Amino acid sequence: MTTKKENSSLASSVIWTPTTIQEALAKKKEFGADACFISGGTLLQLQWENGNKVPKNLISLQLIQKMQGIEVERDHDCKVLSIGALSTLATCQNHSLVTMERKLLSEVVKHIAAPAVRNQATIGGNIAGRSGDVIPALLVMDAEISLCNKVSSLKKSVWSWLKDKEDQQDDLLTQVHLPINEQERNMHYFYKKIGRREAFTAAIVTVAGSMSLNELGELDHVRLAVGGGDNLPHRLKATERLFKGEKLSTVTWKEVYSSILKEFLPTTDAFLSADYRKKVAAHIIISELQELVFPSLK
Ligand SMILES: Cc1cc2nc3c(=O)[nH]c(=O)nc-3n(C[C@H](O)[C@H](O)[C@H](O)COP(=O)(O)OP(=O)(O)OC[C@H]3O[C@@H](n4cnc5c(N)ncnc54)[C@H](O)[C@@H]3O)c2cc1C
Structure with missing residues (x-):
């Protein structure tokens, strides 16, 4: 269920806290350009400090269970490491499945910001911000992302998502997928x-x-x-x-x-x-x- 919190520090903004992907998308549809998704808020905070306008509605993704967790899944013949978009950079650095199966990601996040920021910042926010330092590593690992919008959900490579920039401003990034196959070894x-x-x-x-x-x-x-x-x-x-x-x-x-x-x-x-x-x-x-x-x- 979506709840609403009055936000005292960002005086005139309202924070919405949906618990499902559908509710988050519905809120984005309702408020359009007057709203933005927020995960860890660390990049947004920098942008606001640099003078960007704080939107009237902030849709916090933190309570959406389906965007949490890290697991190994099967996709046809291939094993895939699936990482919930809300996983923090600190989790990506230390989680045993990441260090075991895709060590490069664990190494990469060590180079991002300081530990306190990594405890708050998410991998989804790093990618969705479109200039995050994780992205070049994801590109060479042939990573894919799952995206949901009001009409569909789909999986696409990070590479093609970056190229299709214009259409996707309201998309919710829900998961990151890294292939684990024999060639990878x-x-x-x-x-x-x-x-x-x-x-x-x-x-x-x-x-x-x-x-x-x-x-x-x-x-x-x-x-x-x-x-x-x-x-x-x-x-x-x-x-x-x-x-x-x-x-x-x-x-x-x-x-x-x-x-x-x-x-x-x-x-x-x-x-x-x-x-x-x-x-x-x-x-x-x-x-x-x-x-x-x-x-x-x-
Ligand atoms: C002191 C400091 C140092 C930093 N150093 C670095 C650095 O070295 N390298 C680096 O890459 N970054 C750095 N950052 C930026 C930031 O911390 C990271 O990019 C972080 O991973 C962003 O994640 P977040 O969850 O905080 O994103 P947020 O700030 O919550 O969101 C970032 C953007 O993505 C959108 N968004 C968030 N989650 C989703 C989602 N799941 N689906 C769709 N859209 C979404 C938001 O609407 C927003 O536009 C730094 C920030 C600070 C404050």
């Missing part, structure tokens, strides 16, 4: 978040990658993704194609470098130019891939 991953200092700082650039070698010694599953700061996370698809069917000895790293510079179009802000961000991303991606390939280099 042979995958190598990297993730780097570069900030202006070591910790507690927004990213200049965030990069993630994955690769595996087939029995012929060819690269057959290279995924590269970039994001960080205000940059919309995305895959570097053209650069990925340069590795297809190549052996490690035949990769032309100069071509890879140029392709990253061409494909990654970051923002310029008061502190750093887009050009600088591109070069940082290209250097890190190449160095991390070479480290995966030739571990003795470091």
Whole structure:
């Protein structure tokens, strides 16, 4: 049942607390642009402090049971780690199923904010905010998300969801799904978040990658993704194609470098130019891939 709380700190806003996905969607439909979903509230709080308008209605998702919990499920022949969108980043860091089955996610969330924020912030909010540092890692893990809106519910890859930006503003993100299959056991991953200092700082650039070698010694599953700061996370698809069917000895790293510079179009802000961000991303991606390939280099 949806209940209503008068909110004293955000003077004129009302917080709604639906207990089901349907009730949350109904509230969004009722109030439209005068309402927003809120999970941990940590990103929204930053945005409000930066001058964004607080909506008249806040639809808290915290009481929706169906968006909680972490479990391994079966999807046809594949095992999938399903993570409720309300799982906090701290839970994603420490939950035994995540550390056992998809360790990269557990490692990635350690680089986000400070422990107190991670106890409150959710994985759903990190993704739905569209610039969260988790997203590049999800892109290279071929993650999918479950979404519900007033007419349907569907599962789609994080990659296609990011591309279809416009249609989905009222969608509720309910779960994140990470495949666990045999190929996964042979995958190598990297993730780097570069900030202006070591910790507690927004990213200049965030990069993630994955690769595996087939029995012929060819690269057959290279995924590269970039994001960080205000940059919309995305895959570097053209650069990925340069590795297809190549052996490690035949990769032309100069071509890879140029392709990253061409494909990654970051923002310029008061502190750093887009050009600088591109070069940082290209250097890190190449160095991390070479480290995966030739571990003795470091
Ligand atoms: C001090 C500080 C440091 C931070 N550092 C980092 C950092 O290093 N890296 C980083 O990525 N982020 C950082 N953040 C931002 C934030 O903490 C994370 O992005 C967090 O994961 C957001 O989750 P949340 O549950 O708090 O989202 P909320 O603030 O509740 O929501 C964020 C957005 O997503 C929408 N939303 C929330 N849940 C859902 C859902 N299930 N379905 C649909 N829409 C939804 C909301 O309407 C809102 O637009 C920081 C924040 C603070 C305060």
